[in-house]
Amino acid sequence: MAVTIADIAKEAGVSISTVSRVINNTKPVSPELKERVYRIIEKNHFTPNALAQGLITKKTNIVGVIVPDISNAVFGALTKGINSVCSNKGYTIMVCESGGELERELNLLNILEDRQIDGVLFAGVDVNQELVDAMQRKDYPVVLVTQECSVKENIIDTVTHDNVQALYDVVMFLHENGHERIAYLGGPEYDFSSGQKRLKGYKEALSALKISVPYSYIEQVQFSFQGGYEGMKRIYEENSILPTAVVTGSDLIAIGAVQFLNGQGIGVPEEISVIGFDDLDFATYFRPELSTVRIPYFEEGEIAAKELLKYMTGSKTKASTHYVPHKIIRRGTVKVLK
Numbered sequence: 001m002a003v004t005i006a007d008i009a010k011e012a013g014v015s016i017s018t019v020s021r022v023i024n025n026t027k028p029v030s031p032e033l034k035e036r037v038y039r040i041i042e043k044n045h046f047t048p049n050a051l052a053q054g055l056i057t058k059k060t061n062i063v064g065v066i067v068p069d070i071s072n073a074v075f076g077a078l079t080k081g082i083n084s085v086c087s088n089k090g091y092t093i094m095v096c097e098s099g100g101e102l103e104r105e106l107n108l109l110n111i112l113e114d115r116q117i118d119g120v121l122f123a124g125v126d127v128n129q130e131l132v133d134a135m136q137r138k139d140y141p142v143v144l145v146t147q148e149c150s151v152k153e154n155i156i157d158t159v160t161h162d163n164v165q166a167l168y169d170v171v172m173f174l175h176e177n178g179h180e181r182i183a184y185l186g187g188p189e190y191d192f193s194s195g196q197k198r199l200k201g202y203k204e205a206l207s208a209l210k211i212s213v214p215y216s217y218i219e220q221v222q223f224s225f226q227g228g229y230e231g232m233k234r235i236y237e238e239n240s241i242l243p244t245a246v247v248t249g250s251d252l253i254a255i256g257a258v259q260f261l262n263g264q265g266i267g268v269p270e271e272i273s274v275i276g277f278d279d280l281d282f283a284t285y286f287r288p289e290l291s292t293v294r295i296p297y298f299e300e301g302e303i304a305a306k307e308l309l310k311y312m313t314g315s316k317t318k319a320s321t322h323y324v325p326h327k328i329i330r331r332g333t334v335k336v337l338k
Helices: 005-012 016-024 031-043 050-057 073-088 102-114 129-137 163-176 192-209 225-238 251-263 297-312
Strands: 062-067 092-097 119-122 142-145 158-161 182-186 218-220 245-248 273-275 292-294 321-324 327-329
Touching: 005 016, 005 031, 016 031, 062 073, 062 102, 073 092, 073 297, 092 102, 102 119, 102 129, 119 297, 142 297, 158 163, 158 297, 163 182, 163 192, 163 245, 163 273, 163 292, 163 327, 182 192, 182 225, 182 251, 192 218, 218 225, 225 245, 225 251, 245 251, 251 273, 297 321
Parallel strands: 062 092, 062 119, 119 142, 142 158, 158 321, 182 218, 182 245, 245 273
Antiparallel strands: 292 327
16 A cells, blocks of 8 residues: 555654645754654655645646647647746646537536646637636636637636737738738637637728628638638639638638649639738748748747746736737738739
């Protein structure tokens, strides 16, 4: 049977809390007592159980990270940024995949509470009232990352990028390069920040430019190569006059769109310009190199982790929203028309 902290305390003739103080160095004890406890620990080859320590210290030094899709490169970069901060501060991250499904997200919040984690960084798809209520009932703090709350601003601390402004800027960029027939091939409507808010930015820019486009110029698909391919196919089939430029919701969508156009003998960017979103590593290896919107996901993860640590140490109590800057990157898939 494994030796427990209670066994160590009994052999040393001290309380469990005293052994915990020695192990965690939380309160001073006499050198003689510390030496006695360490000698018994070494003799019994005792390794403190993190969960057992947490029962006493109320800390496990574990941070939960909930993401919709661990295979998505965006969340890989985000998680690396989070881990760079947490590991430096002595925290281990526990990454959980939700599939973007509400019931799984709620269940994961409960599981992480049972594991007595110290805080959660949450990347969801639609942070609705049910999720907000669940988060506010937890004993641990939550910081949203890459996704804003869909019910009210600044109710849960948030670190993300300004999706509305980013898409607004992309449309303006294309217009400055001579494009007016600009289509939108974005993420799914149920995704609040990356779907609905990006579409809002696209529409606001067209309105500001006094440009109208047919409804068939707008397609919302999954964030995938296949989604981009099929969405571009619908835009091609449903419009007698094709757009001169297509704004997409991700680099994967953009590449799927380019592949469809290539299959139809339509040159990119000679006949239709395409611009992505994210600036993932493969964007520069694609041919032609993909024009895109650069989002610093690693930095986004770093900032989110730092904000969470403020809550966990009690130095912050009021929620706020932090936007990391975006940048339009011109490469080979955008043509100047004037």
